[in-house]
Amino acid sequence: GEDVEQSLFLSVREGDSSVINCTYTDSSSTYLYWYKQEPGAGLQLLTYIFSNMDMKQDQRLTVLLNKKDKHLSLRIADTQTGDSAIYFCAESIGGSQGNLIFGKGTKLSVKP
Amino acid sequence: GAVVSQHPSWVICKSGTSVKIECRSLDFQATTMFWYRQFPKQSLMLMATSNEGSKATYEQGVEKDKFLINHASLTLSTLTVTSAHPEDSSFYICSARYMGAGTPYEQYFGPGTRLTVT
Numbered sequence: 001g002e003d004v005e006q007s008l009f010l011s012v013r014e015g016d017s018s019v020i021n022c023t024y025t026d027s028s029s030t031y032l033y034w035y036k037q038e039p040g041a042g043l044q045l046l047t048y049i050f051s052n053m054d055m056k057q058d059q060r061l062t063v064l065l066n067k068k069d070k071h072l073s074l075r076i077a078d079t080q081t082g083d084s085a086i087y088f089c090a091e092s093i094g095g096s097q098g099n100l101i102f103g104k105g106t107k108l109s110v111k112p
Numbered sequence: 113g114a115v116v117s118q119h120p121s122w123v124i125c126k127s128g129t130s131v132k133i134e135c136r137s138l139d140f141q142a143t144t145m146f147w148y149r150q151f152p153k154q155s156l157m158l159m160a161t162s163n164e165g166s167k168a169t170y171e172q173g174v175e176k177d178k179f180l181i182n183h184a185s186l187t188l189s190t191l192t193v194t195s196a197h198p199e200d201s202s203f204y205i206c207s208a209r210y211m212g213a214g215t216p217y218e219q220y221f222g223p224g225t226r227l228t229v230t
Contacts, residue, residue, distance in 0.1 A: 035221075040224070040226070041223050041224065042116075042205050042207075042221035043156075043205070045218065045219075088155065099146070099217075100158075
């Protein structure tokens with residue numbers, strides 16, 4: 001079945017780069033997403049990548065996709081305290097519903 | 113654009129009562145809405161997929177008679193937790209699929225509803 005795995009915690013210092021990693025099992029994934037959840041709030045879409053792409057950059061965010069290894073990463077450059085949140089990796093498994101399968105989330109803590 | 117609201121944002125109810133949660137797409141029409149449940153420090157668990165004008169599709173293990181979903185219009189879906197019990201206490205999040213988004217499967221999420229059953 002489909003499964004998405006993430007490390008649970010990451011702690012960085014303000015100004016450093018953060019790299020959040022994710023692995024998935026379904027090779028038929030069409031799109032992969034990164035969502036951000038702040039405490040007590042819903043999920044905010046940060047960025048996505050199509051499965052035939054290797055990299056996508058959007059301001060401070062860089063997404064790398066290694067389709068062979070089914071590995072996705074999100075790099076946040078110049079991490080700020082406002083970036084502290086839980087980051088979810090998700091894959092869409094296609095088909096008519098295109099439901100999203102989420103990882104458990106990585107809690108990013110940014111220390112001043 | 114693509115804003116989703118939920119109401120109420122939090123609710124406390126007594127065991128045995130029913131609670132209705134609304135999910136609205138404010139500036140777009142959503143043919144498909146999703147209901148998730150999130151336990152503390154855990155991921156989102158998809159409960160059901162709701163298509164406008166038809167019956168919801170429930171995930172395995174989710175009781176359809178307990179979690180009633182109605183998607184009567186292209187901008188509104190409701191989740192009713194019937195005969196709530198303390199174990200139903202959780203954070204319920206809805207999302208809506210926006211067909212004009214960057215990807216065909218992109219979902220926009222509501223802010224969530226915290227349900228506490230006493």
